[in-house]
Amino acid sequence: MGGIPVEKALSALGNVLSGLKNKIPFLKDGNDDEATIIDGKKIAADIRLEIKAEVDELKTKYGGKVPGLAVVIVGERKDSQTYVRMKRKACDEVGIHSFHSELPETISEEELIDVVKKYNENPDCHGILVQLPLPKHIDEEKVLGVISLEKDVDGFHPLNIGMLAMKGHEPLFMPCTPKGSIVLLERSGVELKGKNAVVVGRSNIVGMPASMMLNKKDCTVTVVHSRTKNPKEICRQADILIAAAGSAKMIKGDWIKKGAAVIDVGTNSVEDKSKKSGYALVGDVDFDEAKKRASFITPVPGGVGPMTIAMLLQNCLDGGKRAIEGTK
Numbered sequence: 001m002g003g004i005p006v007e008k009a010l011s012a013l014g015n016v017l018s019g020l021k022n023k024i025p026f027l028k029d030g031n032d033d034e035a036t037i038i039d040g041k042k043i044a045a046d047i048r049l050e051i052k053a054e055v056d057e058l059k060t061k062y063g064g065k066v067p068g069l070a071v072v073i074v075g076e077r078k079d080s081q082t083y084v085r086m087k088r089k090a091c092d093e094v095g096i097h098s099f100h101s102e103l104p105e106t107i108s109e110e111e112l113i114d115v116v117k118k119y120n121e122n123p124d125c126h127g128i129l130v131q132l133p134l135p136k137h138i139d140e141e142k143v144l145g146v147i148s149l150e151k152d153v154d155g156f157h158p159l160n161i162g163m164l165a166m167k168g169h170e171p172l173f174m175p176c177t178p179k180g181s182i183v184l185l186e187r188s189g190v191e192l193k194g195k196n197a198v199v200v201g202r203s204n205i206v207g208m209p210a211s212m213m214l215n216k217k218d219c220t221v222t223v224v225h226s227r228t229k230n231p232k233e234i235c236r237q238a239d240i241l242i243a244a245a246g247s248a249k250m251i252k253g254d255w256i257k258k259g260a261a262v263i264d265v266g267t268n269s270v271e272d273k274s275k276k277s278g279y280a281l282v283g284d285v286d287f288d289e290a291k292k293r294a295s296f297i298t299p300v301p302g303g304v305g306p307m308t309i310a311m312l313l314q315n316c317l318d319g320g321k322r323a324i325e326g327t328k
């Protein structure tokens with residue numbers, strides 16, 4: 001056995017053990033009444049190491065071939081530029097080749113579609129990611145629908161989403177943020193089968209696919225959204241709570257069932273004069289209140305965010321492997 005599989009096993013064991021602390025009294029340390037904080041940064045770093053090992057193996061086995069990812073960004077939104085920079089850096093670190101297209105805000109829908117089509121035809125590119133949101137004059141769904149199904153590493157193509165929804169089918173790729181949320185739960189040792197899961201939010205990129213993934217994991221799933229009459233009562237039934245509403249600290253401590261596992265997908269920028277930048281990133285969950293009731297909870301930042309990029313790398317590796325190894 002090589003070095004990485006042992007590291008992988010030990011690291012997974014470490015994550016599960018830290019999760020078990022809450023369930024097995026003699027393993028508990030620190031403040032017994034507080035949730036185990038799921039360290040998304042650490043779990044994502046572990047996954048990135050595992051991916052690097054697999055990319056190296058592929059490279060050795062197939063004469064230097066590595067997965068390739070096309071990163072397409074339109075316009076100059078600062079947040080999107082940051083995420084794209086993080087994605088490229090992550091690709092470099094694990095040995096995935098990245099192609100870049102930085103396109104002007106004024107680009108037409110047709111021109112953008114042509115860029116995507118070129119990457120569809122490029123055999124060295126195994127994944128295409130169009131950073132969202134796109135400028136208002138471009139129909140996002142139309143652009144995402146042009147990405148080849150086999151290269152849809154964001155998992156946003158309607159056919160991949162359709163296969164995620166259907167019993168007896170598996171998509172080629174699953175959207176990175178909800179996939180990362182599930183992996184955080186699994187790597188922390190949280191059982192999903194038969195549990196009541198509540199997803200707050202029904203966006204195409206997080207809430208809706210998260211609900212379908214939890215359903216595939218045999219959870220009983222309820223989706224809470226802006227028209228839901230009694231969101232607090234529904235959330236209080238949740239063994240697993242995924243918060244993806246986009247509203248800072250809307251989920252208070254008394255919305256959380258005692259012992260629930262809480263995954264906070266929210267990344268809301270709020271004014272904070274104590275910070276040099278003048279703002280802070282906060283989740284959809286009131287963390288300080290919720291950690292007193294939950295058994296597991298993700299922080300913001302440092303929870304789901306880093307997993308989004310780790311899952312993108314995982315999807316690129318999967319797509320690259322399918323293409324390079326010649327499997328479907």
Ligand SMILES: Nc1nc2c(c(=O)[nH]1)N[C@@H](CN(C=O)c1ccc(C(=O)N[C@@H](CCC(=O)O)C(=O)O)cc1)CN2
Nearest residue numbers: 083130131132133154176177301302303304305306308
């Ligand atoms: N094509 C896509 N567009 C967008 C996606 C996506 O999955 N595909 N998701 C989001 C943005 N996003 C990746 O693109 C993303 C968001 C947040 C993070 C992250 O690591 N956040 C850190 C904090 C970083 C900071 O300080 O700003 C954290 O939460 O710890 C990574 C990726 C929308 N668009």
